[in-house]
Amino acid sequence: MWLQGCSGCHISLLDTGDAIAEVANAANVVYTPISDERKVPKADIVLVEGAVANEENEELLTLVRKNADTVVALGTCACHGGIGGLRNLHRLDQVMTRAFLETPSTADGVVPDEGVPQLNDSVRSVREVIDVDFALPGCPPPADSIARLLAGALEGSLPELPTHNLCEECSRLRQDMLLPQRGFICDEVRAVFELDEVDPELCFLEQGVLCMGPTTQEGCGAKCPTGNMPCRGCMGPTPKAREQGCKLIDSIASILPAGAIMYLEDVVGTGYRFSLPVSICPKPTEKKEGKR
Amino acid sequence: MKTGLFISRARGAIxxxxxxxxxxxxxxxxxxxxxxxxxxxAREQEDLVRTITQEELDSVVLAGNSPKYYEDSLSGSLFLKELHDVGVNPNRIAYANLLEQIAYLNKDDPRAAQIKAKAYVDIAIARLRAAADVSELETAPRQAVLVIGATVAGIVAAQRLLQLGFGVHLLDRQSPPPRDFTLYTGELAPTVAWVERHPGASLVFNSEITDIDGMDGDYAVSYRTDEGDSKVFVGGIIVAISHEHDADWMAEIRPVLQIDVDADGRYRSKNPATLPVQTSAACIAVVPPHIDDSQMVRDKIAGADSAVLQIVTTLLSREVRQQVAISAVDDTACGGCGTCVKTCYFKACTVDLGRHRSVVDARRCRGCGKCVVACPTGAKDLLIDPTAAALDAIHILADTPPLDGVRILAFSCSGCGYPSLDAAGVLTKDGQAPGVPASVLPLKIRCGGRLDSQFVLEAFKRGFDAVTVIRCHEGQCHNVIGNLDMDRRLNLLREVLRAQGIDSDRLRLIDTSTIEGAGLAQDLHQLVRQVKEMRGVTHG
Structure with a gap:
């Protein structure tokens, strides 16, 4: 099932290779976003990709919950709202105006209102709309996690997800971070491209690069830090943290020069890039005032 | 859980x-x-303890006086100990401050006072539900005391301690002889000689204190001299240096010794009225509170006597207990990132390199809660000020009807904000302060550093018109840098508020101290006026 998403989770599902072949052997695939099936059939398990952004998403999801024994929220959009959830920073009319009337490529734009599902006022994660039985975050979730999930589902037991932050899996060296001496771990905050040389072994934070690793759930195998890029936080917050953006603020404020972060980084876009809909922040509809 | 709700009329005041x-x-x-x-x-107190015993209560709400009556008073804390002995864990006692912060502050508005009283009793009960038992570290107190400063007060305190049979380590960073001339020429000359000759005394000059860790009854003090590094173990510490002569030294040792200061950087006692020489640790004293050259020698001696009595009272008990303020680290959440290590000022947090997990040294932990807030995975909680209890309180206060057109949540730090509100209450009762508008709803937090950004967002989500943090002045934070880190966090949080279309002006900071209650009351009146204007509420 594919709601508001980019289909990346489905691509990752196809990436599972042998695992998906085994599923095809052992089970009937009764519904996919690219099949002609119009109705939501009864199913033992449904994987849902994407967030709930419009009335159609909501309707489909309600049907899924009714017709499936096990519902899996697959990927960060389904679990936490995902990138598309960033539109919650704005009221719907602002979003529509921007998208259909104001973009540079627009000529004689109209806001569509017929023949298309109407967008909801705000984006919600699947978990905010229905109860799910399992949530596998990731943008997209790593193929091997999906493979484990499928293998488990075939045997009737869903796997346990790891619950630490990404630093658990990251092999980069922490030196100053572990030194019990209060203080900033670097003089300034920089983007990766501003570094003359990226130390491939040393913790990004210690190099002054804002890395979302500490505030992000493990499970991806720390792919980005291994590939010499800082974590962007796509797995979303760890289970015990209520939300990612606040945790970013509360944790880095005393280890990186906060002034520099404000100057250099889009704090909101960085902290909430993947999880704004599940933030404590009031949704646009709950606000009394508009964005200034 | 079996709970008792005890309410005090405070002889009519409430x-x-x-x-x-x-x-x-x-x-x-x-x-x-x-x-x-x-x-x-006395008789009613006996009845209260008897009721707890007979009904086998394990948790208690004391709805009446401010918690300061128990926490900042020797007898109050002994009463808490008594409750502990009859089966009430220290963390299962919650307060509803009906006297200072409701009956006094809102004395002209009985309707609001009634609503607030109910809300704050609700909060206390919710806190009991959210709080876990705290454990305590127990130690047999060491029978030795560190005296810092070979001053009149220092020498006299040393003499008293030696005479009572305690070992004394007297440290000074200057060279001998003891600096105060009167010690040699005046009537104290025999005292100096007696102390110097006493076998239980060790006098170390030209020394620099490098680290102090531990708890009441058991402190490890590291110091450096020309001859190298040394360490002594003592049960208590008396600081006998003056602000006038040793301001920089005082500033140096203040953070490690839990010494609070006022606006001039002078030592501020835990309770100037009743515990003039005590710091927030029972076995650390500063004497005399305002030592200077104009002070009579007899005042310095009286101060030394008080300090010795205070410390010895604790050191003579069989065991000294200290609460473990912080929960264990949840190994299923902690990834060993080290954020807590860099956040802690007191070097209480470390990462166990073998297990790759954070550990907290309870002996060093001051319970400020900064690492709890900083932990990106939520792997810890501050047992004495749990996250769940704070959120419950925010929800309860959000559900009270607007008492004055608007609703303002006032986080108040236990170092300055909360006591200053108490002071505002007392001054209002005496006609020296204008009270505080009922729309201001105080919520005690451990320290500015305990303020989780999520609390602020939660408050806005729940519809508060404004959120304020009443906290210590810059440089006076009881936990040294709790305020500083809060400032850094709130600066970033304001960015989030603005992006979310929430006017960041609705988040305000008010600096205060325990002697500025009247000023605080005025500031809050002004805040309410501004918030009403901002929110388009007409003045009522």
Whole structure:
């Protein structure tokens, strides 16, 4: 099932290779976003990709919950709202105006209102709309996690997800971070491209690069830090943290020069890039005032 | 959990403003509800303890006086110990501050006072539900004391301690002889000689204190001299240096010694009225509170006597207990990132390199809660100020009807903000302060550093018109840098508020101190006016 998403989770599902072949052997695939099936059939398990952004998403999801024994929220959009959830920073009319009337490529734009599902006022994660039985975050979730999930589902037991932050899996060296001496771990905050040389072994934070690793759930195998890029936080917050953006603020404020972060980084876009809909922040509809 | 709700009329001071029968009637689900004339009447106190024992209560709400009556008073803390002995864990005692912060502050608005009384009793009960038992470290107190400063007070304190049979380490960073001339020429000359010759005394000059860790009854003090590094173990510490002569030295040792300061950087005692030489640690004293050259020698000696008595009272007990303020680290959440290590000022947090997990040294931990807030995975909680209790309180206060057109949540740090509100209450009762508008709803937090950004967002989500943090002045934070880190966090949080279309002006900071209650009351009146204007509420 594919709601508001980019289909990346489905691509990752196809990436599972042998695992998906085994599923095809052992089970009937009764519904996919690219099949002609119009109705939501009864199913033992449904994987849902994407967030709930419009009335159609909501309707489909309600049907899924009714017709499936096990519902899996697959990927960060389904679990936490995902990138598309960033539109919650704005009221719907602002979003529509921007998208259909104001973009540079627009000529004689109209806001569509017929023949298309109407967008909801705000984006919600699947978990905010229905109860799910399992949530596998990731943008997209790593193929091997999906493979484990499928293998488990075939045997009737869903796997346990790891619950630490990404630093658990990251092999980069922490030196100053572990030194019990209060203080900033670097003089300034920089983007990766501003570094003359990226130390491939040393913790990004210690190099002054804002890395979302500490505030992000493990499970991806720390792919980005291994590939010499800082974590962007796509797995979303760890289970015990209520939300990612606040945790970013509360944790880095005393280890990186906060002034520099404000100057250099889009704090909101960085902290909430993947999880704004599940933030404590009031949704646009709950606000009394508009964005200034 | 079996809970007792005990309400005090405070000899009419509360009863005149709040209908306590009506309040008590609102809690039919609580196991025992009892109203007393005065919590500090000997017979009634006995009855209270007896009720707890007979009914086998394990958690207690004391709705009446401010918690400062228990926490900042020797006898108050002994009463808490008594409750502990009859089976009430220290963390299962919650307060509803009906006297100072409701009956006094809102004495002209009984309707609001009644609503607030109910809300704050609700919060206390919710806190009991959210709080886990705290454990305590126990130690047999070491029978030795560190005296810092070979001053008149220092020498005299050393003499008293030696005479009582305690070992004394006297440290000074200057060279001998003891700096105060009167010590050699005046009547104290024999005292100096006696102390110097005493076998239980060790006098170390030209020394620099490098680290102090531990708890009441058991401190490890590291110092450096020309001959190298040394370490001594003592049960208590007396600081006998003056602000006038040793301001920089005082500033140096203040953070490690839990010494609070006022606006001039002078030592501020835990309770200037009743515990003039005590810091927030029972076995650390500063004497005399305002030592200077104009002070009479006899005052310095009296101060030394007080300090010795205070410390010895604790050191003579069989065991000294210290609460473990912080929970264990949740190994299923902690990834060993080290954020807590860099956040802690007191070097209490480290990462166990073998297990790759954070550990907290309870002996070093001051319970400020900064690492709890900083932990990106939520792997810890501050047991003495749990996250769940704070959120419950925010929800309860958000559900009170607007008492004055608007609703303002006022986080108040236990170092300055909360005591300053207490002071504002007392001054209002005496006609020296204008009270505080009922729309200001205080919520005590451990320290500015305990303020989780999520609390602020939660408050806005729940519809508060404004959020303010009442905290210590810059440089006076009890936990040294709790305020500083809060500032950094809130600066970033304002970005989030703005992006979310929430006017960041609705988040305000108010600096105060325990002697500025009247000023605080005025600041809050002004805040309410501004918030009403901002929110388009007409003045009522």
């Amino acid at each position: 009863g005149e403003v709040i209908d306590l029968d009506q309040l008590a009637a609102g809690y039919p689900g609580v196991d025992v509800v009892k109203t007393y004339e005065d919590f500090f009447d």
